[in-house]
Amino acid sequence: MAALTTSKMRVLIIEDEPLAADKLEKHLHEYDATIQVTAKLASVATSVTWLQENALPDLILLDIHLADGLCFDIFRQVEVKCPVIFCTAYDQYALRAFQLHSIDYLLKPVQYSRLEQSLQKMKEMQELRPLAPAEQQINEIVNIIKNKGDNYKTRFMVKLGTRIRAIKVDEIAYFHSQSKLNLLVTKDGHQYPVDYSLDELVTMLDPFLFFHVNRNLIIHIDAAKEIHPYFKGRLKLTLEPPIEEEVVISSQKTPLFKAWLDQ
Template sequence: MKVIIIEDEELAAERLTGMLMQLDPSLEVIDVIESVDDAVRRFSGGIQPDLVFMDIRLADGESFEIFDQVKINTPVIFVTAHDEHAIRAFQVNTIDYLLKPVEAAALEKALAKFHAYAPVTSNIIALLKSLNADSMAAEPRRNFKARFLVRSGDKFIPVSTNDVSYFSFENKLSFLHLANGTRYMADQTMDELEAALDPGLFFRLNRQYIVSFEAVKTVHNFFNGKLKVYLHALPEDGIMVSRYRANLLKEWLNR
């Protein structure tokens, strides 16, 4: 069973993941999403887990905003510290509403509720995946961003996306970096860049870095399942990748 956790507190996400694995070792947390915007982007991109655990108050708003922007047919279990949203929560496809700190017994009961509905929900999800695959086959190939027009003083410089080593987010600004160490400010946010770039060539390591395949020098195992990525063009300390994105990174590097 594939699960997504929508939670902006890393410790809370880690605790929930640990409890879920104890209750059902076959369960797989395929991603942890930290914001409304990221959730909308992922579900708009066609991601279809079997179950979603969702906090209500996220860094950029309330998770109810996700349902206003994208259709989610996957069953949801809310996990939150706030009890005043229960009525609103059950207006969407909610299986249960758990209050933090979550107790193992309550979580086990919520999973039991999900499995009780599993025959119906699995058929719905299978149908949605089939429809999504058909629609993707019918759509023309998506055009990803091929070049940037960046500013340098009083002039503009065209830069091919193929020449970009990585993108960074520093002091609320986005930058693109070339292999020779030159950097230019980018007009797009990191989320906009991630959506515009070819996912076969670029990977979002964390909130601060999007890297090209050619930029990755080595990847090191780190504490608690995390990874540390070192780039050819960034001879400093490595870039940390959460354990939730570690497997995704390995898959991306090994395509």
């Protein structure tokens, strides 16, 4: 069993369902018996008070919907600069937020294997680079929620020789980055260069229609022709129209990808 090798880790659980909070604590101790759960809080108000009166923990496990509102209200009232793992039943937030930046977004009911992966991911991220401040992570998700329902791009203008053509998003199979060129690929197999990076496209596309598979690929939900189990909890995709490279969903993204397909 993998475990963090640092000194005793202090974890704050913010979760308004007592059974869910107890289960998270049990999973943490199963991962590492030395982990100290500093508190289990159920509301925005109690969380703000606790964070104002205590030293920051090493990690916060955070539900999105709390007893008295959304967890994002906590970060408007108190500065938090420790890692955060979101635990939520609301995949409409997690699906899009996962494609941006954070440690992880776990969909309820939280399974031990997924929490273990998240804790290991945190360890690896800390070894490679400093974590983004929690406040930055929260602001990204707050912006997502504020923009929920706003108009995403409905068409893209592409060059066709000397002409310009408008392609509706429901005609698009996927966006593919190849040889430093970003391509829009239609469902009938035609390819057109686009001037946007894939990171820019993620912010323009409806997350209920498009999924950011990896750094080179964003697919439309209709493009996933076949899905096959792959090694180490990953998934292998067959796309329509076909693509030359092997398309694999990482083990971290697999639960969100399944939830996205099943929406």
